[in-house]
Amino acid sequence: MKTITLNDGNTTPQLGFGTYKSTEQEGIAAVKTAIKKGYRLIDTAAAYGNEAEVGKGIKESGISRKELFVTTKLWRESLGYESTKIELEASLKRLDLEYIDLYLIHWPANQKNYTNWKKTNAETWKAMEELQAEGKIKSIGVSNFFESHLDALLETAKVVPAVNQIEFHPGYWQPELVGYCKSKNIAVESWSPLARGKVFDNPELKSIAEKHNKSVSQICLRWILQHQAIVIPKSSNPDRIAENIDVFDFELSNTDMELINTLPEFGFSGELPDMWPDKS
Template sequence: MEHITLNDGQQIPLLGFGTYKATDAEGVESVQEALRQGYRLLDTAAKYGNEEQVGEGIRRSGIPREEIIVTTKLWREGLGYAQTKQAFADSLSKLGLDYIDIYLIHWPANAKNYTNWQQVNADAWRAMEELQAEGKIKTIGVSNFWPEHLDALLQTARVVPALNQIEFHPGYWQPEVVAYCQEKGIAIESWSPLARGKVFGEPLLESLAKKHHKTVSQICLRWVIQHAVSVIPKSTSAARMAENLDVFDFSLSDEEMLAIDHLPQMGFSGELPNQWPDRV
């Protein structure tokens, strides 16, 4: 497994395990299986409704807690200083952990939903900075933040976000956001790396899969990783979990990377951080 080092010194695997929609027994079992196969970065969120299952899967796995990096997220309706402190306490309790490795603001406040969205984000961030200083969070970051949201946040932040988790996949990878974050030393993490299934059947990706004797999924994950972006594919299938891990024995050429970069838009979720709850 390859790693990247965040701006706070913490190392995270380039490939982690997503748990979106993995609830109930399936959630527990998938986390157990992922850890058994060697995943050490787990991604959940308060909104996913499965923090209890993720925590139980960790406990049942027998893997030492210090070997596992757990990410969870503050939902957009719980922003603000006091609300953030309470939401974090709730997540910590549901996970059954003593600390959280990575805590992210899931979506930024925006002008459509808050009179003073800049202050709302700043207040949530201040609470997270305090929780980090207390040792309850190792790394703090954001998710789905555009440069306009980060510019505002950085005016008052004492800690620069270590990570920005964004929609990033062939057909929609937000290069302007990526370039901005790289300039600020903020690592990027990809969600929805398979474009909600739209990558399957795409001729270029199918041809590259055949050429490299890999699957389309593996081509997409490799493309993300070669952008120096971490990625958290989700699967409840043991075979697919193993397939997703098997992307470190080949490389895409510069020409192949560029060709994927220039694929037309596909698989875009329609989610925009300055428009929620509406979709485009």
């Protein structure tokens, strides 16, 4: 497994296991299977409602905690200094862990939902910096932050976010934001790498997959890896879980990369961090 060194000196596997919608016994089994197949980065979130299952899967895997890199996230309706500290403790309890490797602000406060969104994000980040200093979190980062959110955060932040987890897949990969993050030494992490299954019907991706004797999902994941981004595919199917980690024995050509880079937009979730709806 290849790793990426973050701007705080910590290292993360470049490919990990996403757990969105992996709940109950199926969620526990999926995490155990993923760890057995070689995944060492496990990504969850408070909003997924499965931190307890992820924690059980980790415990039942038999793998030492220090060999794993566990990510969870603070939900957008729990932002604020005090709330962040309360929510982190709740996540630790549900996961049954003593520390989190990477803690992310799941979505930024925005002007549609907070009177002073910049202050809310700044106070949330201050709490995360303190939790990191206490050793309860190894690395701190953000998710779904646009350049405007990052610029505002960096006005007061003492710690530069280690990661920005964003929607990143063929058909919608936000190259300007990716370039901005790289200029700030913020690692980019891809969520929805397979565009909720939309990639499987794309003829260009099918053609590249046939050329390399790989699946479309393997082509997409390899493309993301070659952009030096972290990627967290999810599945509850053992065969798919194994297939998604088998992407380190081939390489896409510059031509392949450029073709995928320039595909017309498709598969976009429609979720925008500056437009998420009112709390009501």
